[in-house]
Amino acid sequence: MAFHCTLHQFFGVALLVLLIVRPSNSAGSSKANEVDGGSISYRALNQRHESWMRKYHRNYHNDTAAQEKRFNIFAANMNFIDSFNKGNHNFSLKSNNFTDMTNKEFTESYTNSRLSHYFRYGKPQPSPTNYSYQPPNGIDWRDKGAVTGVKNQGACGSCWAFATVAAIEGIIQIKTGKLTALSEQELVDCVPPRKGHKSCDGGYVKRAFNFVIHNGSLTTEDNYPYKGVPGPCNFTLNSASDLTQASGVTIKGFKQVNNDETELLKAVARQPVTVSVAINTTILQSYSAGVLTEIGCGSDINHSMTVVGYGTENGTDYWLLKNSYGPDWGDSGYIEMARGVNGGICRITEEAFYPVID
Template sequence: MNKKFIILSIIMLMPLCLTQDISVEQLLAHNKWSSQNQRVYLNDDEKLYRQTVFFDNLQKIKEHNSNPNKTYSVRLNQFSDMTREEFVEKILMKQDLIDNYMKGNGQYNNANNESQMNSQNHTLAASIDWRKKGAVTSVKNQGGCGSCWAFSAAGLMESFNFIQNKTLIDLSEQQLVDCVIPANGYPSRGCDGGWPANCLDYASKVGITTFDKYPYYSHQYNCTVNVKDTNNGFKLKKWIVIPNTSNDLKSALNFSPVSVRIDASSWGNYDSGIFNGCNQSQISLNHAVLAIGYDEKDNWIVKNSWGPAWGENGYMRLAPNNTCGILSSNVQITA
């Protein structure tokens, strides 16, 4: 980085340094982070506010990582100039959509949904990771659109397609964002949030095309899918709801990855390790990811959609049992 630019940045931020007891080390950290994340703000007031939020998050990260009792580490990333409340509002699903779901307005109501499956009477593997089997596509980035539900569902279909047809292709999240909508009979709302189960029902009827034919734009547009294109994509036949127990999720993961809904309110700055930082007494299922396995200690392995720079190359390890509500709302393709 240009040395003159660094010095100039420090000089410009010295008033902030003096009024808020900010160190040169913190200023350099902000300058480096801002350059890496290509931050551009509307005006000086917003820039000053975002710097203040950044320094607060930087201090929290330092305190967290210095605590030897923590089982996971945190770090700076693309969300580090957001407060936790802003992160929840901008990146996760909208609360009113979640509230309607909890009232029953978004419950599964799909013709191709089978009855819930009980735990299978077969020996479970000590650990499983579908990445090692070549069944998981690369980590994507949903951007500023709350389309996690589409990424979770597309990832599920990509993996099942590989298991069934031995071909790994990227499917179109944008098609799901644009087409799994109220006008087509689904309560999902594009960048405000939605339900992976709606995607599965839609794909069982229409099919889903490939990413290259219908690429992702991080916004919701009109549904423009050409049904002929879905012939080269994927069309599922059946799917199930997984019962809410650890054994049932482990059993399902021995068959294929699983689309899961969780509370990601405290996930923003996750870096690595076994995450157990959710408030288990107040779970809001505001995010969807793809569970792709578990390790020898029963920690869940999940694929996120915030890009490979987040977490463990785009993945997270969650503590066992119902951490962050991972057992609450899960679906899997069976045919």
């Protein structure tokens, strides 16, 4: 928690420094043309921003005030990213689609800060404490054809839906040999949100699993495509006659993994598993690659993803998680998180679930 505070303090100082040293239009301002002890010149930073805007199709429509505001945010984020990457860390950061957003904006739109309100919902079956086989040293369900392409939740707090769907897609492929993208939008539209809120305000995987169980199935993404905003539940599109029952598969329940890394490893060795983590959103916003260590954790559980594998990289054990920020984020849409951390990295073992099929 101490580092969590330090990150935000550093981020604030970075923005203040950039605003102070940004060159004015007056003559003789060139000496104030360097940022962070000469690490980033204003000219170079402006060029990076222009290139970034072209890549991510940012157009401020001649609104100079808006462009100035977003440039300053971009500058602070880049200063933080560059400074962090100079440190001795197991993972790195990079610019991405979120780099002109404040951390507050990112957190409100792309994470699930209300997860704690949902922990009491649903009654998953207890997970077996022991399996009769020895799990492999590593597994990547992508290599086994059980993981669809990385998806993008957009500016909607629907990570819970994407994490649930990825786990169901995986177990159906493992059971039938057929990998088909399923509908997150069906969950966003049809799973009742917490009273006074909408599905894009956050949700929880237990509600999603319960809906699929009671509905009898989950339809395909092609049949019920993602829109990124909640709408009325389309009972025609979510017909149980589509994928899960048509494949001879029914999601009959879901189980919670015991709060233990060994048990999580055994579960992931069998199928993809949904988890919810307490991750530092400043790090999450700009994660690039490498194994995230405890320095990247926060205090409150705030984001759901799907563990689709585990392994060892340069002597460091890791979990492989599929995120829902699109393939440009992170390591082609994925993040590695340290394995073997006492209590589980970023509380990863506390809320881990997997679907059970016939």
